[in-house]
Amino acid sequence: MIEFRSVSKQFPGGTVAVNDFSLVIPSRKTTVLVGSSGSGKTTILRMINRMIDPTSGSIEIDGEDISTLQPVKLRRRIGYVMQNSGLLPHFSVIDNVATVPILSGMPKKKAREQSLALLDTVGLDRSLAHRYPSQLSGGQQQRVGVARGLAANPNILLMDEPFGAVDPIVRAELQAELIRLQRELDKTVVFVTHDIDEAFLLGDQVVILETGGHIVQVGSPTEILSDPANDFVASFIGADKGKRALTIRKTPRGEILVDSEGRAAGVLVPAQDGADR
Amino acid sequence: MNLLLDAIRWVFDPANYGGPNGIDTRSGEHLALSGLVLLIAVVIAVPFGYFIGHTGHGRGIIVPLSGGVRALPTLGLLILVALNVGIGVVAPVVALVVLAIPSILAGAYSGFEAIDRRVIDAARAVGMTEWQILIRVEIPLGLPLLIGGLRSASLQVIATATLADYVSGGGLGHFLFLGLQTNNYPEMLGGSIVVIVLALASEGLFGLLQRLVVPAGVAARQPKDVRLRPVRSQTALG
């Protein structure tokens, strides 16, 4: 469990990126921070691995105040995946993935073997192991980034718009892959995006942020969709219009759901057990 | 061009080889002096350059300082130092080290500054210590530009080391000063030709080295066929 207690961050220039932010991030669940550009998502995320230190307030991981921990040690037990993959250009794929275990003292041979297995986990062909990042597609680079994030077998995985720079088809693939991975690995994932669809797709808990890291609403996708906290949320999630505002239309062959434009979006079927999130 | 022919004849005349004032001996001195100067300059400039490049601190002081030093006339500095330490090899070493430092310093810090910030940020975020970032990320990725700085420093030093013999510091300057005194222009020109050959050899060597140190993954991004690449005009004039 990660807990933010009244955390604020003011940058040297004077910008208050995060103001009095409190949140509990449950273990083994995916929490998605979503909000428009500049709302403080990255700042909040990077305070978890002490890439940024808060100006005030405290952050605890499983009850331990992280300001008492050594940043380097802390970072090695937290996976970090970012938009442009952040791979080292002069390291081969396998060495990129093996970076953290090797830094932590694992013998090279063992670290490489384990990294090969991780390539399978993230759906990359082992034949790519000896390529360099510049010889991979954007989607492949992101997979390597995820594999690297998982390499030290961390309990926590931080992801900052990891799929923001790939095309929609690849993004959908990567999202599906992450859902599958999360089902297998059961990490505490903190995921940043400004795409509300992505947030609802991936998040067990979704946190909607406004400028200054101000929380507008926290809840499961179901809770947020069924009861938007205010007009801002309603319009942000598109509940009032577009493809989320569905109405039932009777047709001679049964009932279908149509969106606000009148386009068919689906059909009504009886609920399955456990389908509710 | 009779003079040029005479000069070339001088360079190839076996009578001008061997002994303390042979072209071979003097070339050896010239290279040894230049090598020593580069070594000392590297030892001084690289740590400073790496410090600036890694931390971003000190740029405001050291960079203008080394730029200002660049404007010092080497001959003047040479005489000034020689007046204090006497004639011999020390004064030329000092003056040439001062000449070599700015290029090497610039190569060292610009090599670091040219690295994508996000790469370094990611290295830190996955848990590298500052030393590990320096050794595993910044130094290898910054090496080509450092070698570039060394390349232009070497060119400057080899050309300017001719001044060393003005204060009895040895090297190929001997032929220039002697030729000037005795109106032996073929000798002067011949001495210059040897200096030019050494300078070109240094260019070639460092140019090759510069290619060799480009890390594999970075080189992989460039087109395989080098003939397709536009030729960079790097025949530096100092």
Ligand SMILES: Nc1ncnc2c1ncn2[C@@H]1O[C@H](COP(=O)(O)OP(=O)(O)OP(=O)(O)O)[C@@H](O)[C@H]1O
């Ligand atoms: N290092 C910094 N120095 C000064 N100001 C900063 C720094 N990093 C971020 N900020 C400011 O803090 C605010 C929040 O930035 P942050 O990067 O957390 O936003 P974000 O929600 O991640 O935005 P985006 O969706 O564009 O990535 C912005 O106003 C930004 O300009």
Ligand SMILES: [Mg+2]
């Ligand atoms: Mg961000």
